[in-house]
Amino acid sequence: MSHTSDSKNERAWLKYSHHKRSNRSLELGEQAINLLIKKGSPITLTTIAEQSKKIDTEGKGIHPNTIRTNEQLYEYYKQHSKTYKQKNRKSNTxxxxxxxxxxxxxxxxxxxxxxxxxxxxxxxxxxxxxxxxxxxxxxxxxxxxxxxxxxxxxxx
CATH class of the missing domain: 1.10.287 (Helix Hairpins)
Structure with missing residues (x-):
């Protein structure tokens, strides 16, 4: 894919790259969370990042901050994390x-x-x-x- 663009504001190659990486993070994160659920391990940002490195074919995994910045993955994390719910409940009470x-x-x-x-x-x-x-x-x-x-x- 060419990195040149007709307009400075329109960078299709960059949007494509971002979308591809975002989807990769989402897939890896969901797989890591599902494996942690099966193992009965606590679901934290750190454990998800560690598990994602183990299951990633490239060996890179995802960073804990990636989980926070990827909206879909963060919502999935919040649904399944008990520690997030405990922290949230504590601040509300x-x-x-x-x-x-x-x-x-x-x-x-x-x-x-x-x-x-x-x-x-x-x-x-x-x-x-x-x-x-x-x-x-x-x-x-x-x-x-x-x-x-x-x-x-x-x-x-």
């Missing part, structure tokens, strides 16, 4: 209306296990950590004003 009363700052012990606390915070999203930090600062500010008021009352 977040309760963004957490208040000072929900988090018991007054019950926090100074001698708690900091490794466990770090592990707990690493599981939170950035938004959840920011909300918690704002609530902690509000709690500190409120208690500082109470402490100052009590201190001046005791001083009199």
């Amino acid at each position: 977040l309760n963004s209306s957490v208040t000072l009363e929900d988090i018991k700052f007054h019950k926090i012990k100074p001698n708690r296990n900091l490794k466990n606390l770090e592990r707990k915070y690493m599981k939170l999203s950035k938004k959840e950590i920011v909300e918690r930090l704002i609530l902690a600062e509000q709690y500190i500010a409120e208690n500082n004003t109470k402490w100052v008021a009590n201190y001046f009352e005791a001083f009199k």
Whole structure:
């Protein structure tokens, strides 16, 4: 196929090449997902990419980002992936209306296990950590004003 074109905007050879590669990715991805389902393996972007390299006659396989950018393949992935559904469900169930009363700052012990606390915070999203930090600062500010008021009352 010739790579020359009458118009700069019309590149039929490029569209043909893109369509051919997109179809190849779709076929490889679907085959990889179907094999993973048969094996009972988790269906993640990484496992699909690894499986596609094993079944590809060229040995290239597909990249995890190719799965995301190929709309048809990404929809097929979302239908069959449990990890995608879990991640999606978790983000939908977040309760963004957490208040000072929900988090018991007054019950926090100074001698708690900091490794466990770090592990707990690493599981939170950035938004959840920011909300918690704002609530902690509000709690500190409120208690500082109470402490100052009590201190001046005791001083009199």
